[in-house]
Amino acid sequence: MGNLCQNSERAVFNRYFSGILILLLSFMLQNGCSTLELESQWCDREMTVDGKADDWHGAKYYLEDLYISVGLINDDQYLYVSLIAENPMTRAQIMRQGLIVWLDQKGGKEKAFGIKFPLSRQGDERLTRESWGEFDREEAMERFQESLTELEILGPKEEVVERVDIEEARGIDIKLRMEGGLLVYELKVPLKSGRDYPYAIGVKAGDWIGIGFESPKLEMERPMGMRGGGMPGGGRMPGGGRGGMGMRAGMPQMPQQLKIWAKVRLASLDEASLNSF
Secondary structure: HHHHHHHHHHHHHHHHHHHHHHHHHHHHOOOOOOOOEEOEEEEEOOOOOOOOOHHHOOOEEOOOOOOOOEEEEOOOOOOEEEEEEEEHHHHHHHHHHOOOOEEEEEOOOOOEEEEEEOOOOOHHHHHHHHHHHHOOOOHHHHHHHHHOOOOEEEEEHOEEEEHHHHEHOOOOOOEEEEOEEEEEEEEEHHHHHHHOOOOOOOOOOOOOEEEEEEEEOOOOOOOOOOOOOOOOOOOOOOOOOOOOOOOOOOOOOOOOEEEEEEEEEEHHHHHHHHHHO
């Protein structure tokens, strides 16, 4: 009888533990904690970093749950990366909060070398939901494009190592623009560092690297023109209370922090040559 009770208790514990494990895995997947395993394609075309999607045919991975496409192409000198966002909330999140691309030469999730672009625009009234209505949308987008003049090089603990003009970021080329309702982000970064390329991944073609796409954490601020106690467009303030602090009917919630991590195998010329036969 004692063994029967112990077995019953053990079965209940196992079911409970399994349930907790399933919930934990589900939470990790929903919050971008899982790591994708992707392969870069050998550069078989002329790449131009211009914020247009037409260079990326056949070299993109579509992340269906996020409505985001990630493109990866490399040669023996550079890695080309694209992120194309369809979701309006994700587009607004990147435009307002900025985007960090982390590059880990060991193939993991170490945040030792990051490129932040665009820079955060929090507090800029031109990018709040309410103030956009005061401008012509094309005019507002044109002003936003004109503001994309600098990037930041990040080191450990997300410390800013250097802020540079994108025209003077030696070896790094970067562009973001809206195209047909899509936000298109393109990055070119050197594989190997040198005198002319002070900021590079530090790998060679054929190596494994880690790539992370991350939006900075949203600072809960009260922008100009915000009505009542809510966030622009009906977001929820800290505490999540009702009575002016919660969601307005019919308005979307504020997006979660964007986090995508991938373990990426860079293409090599030898493999590209074999695949061409």
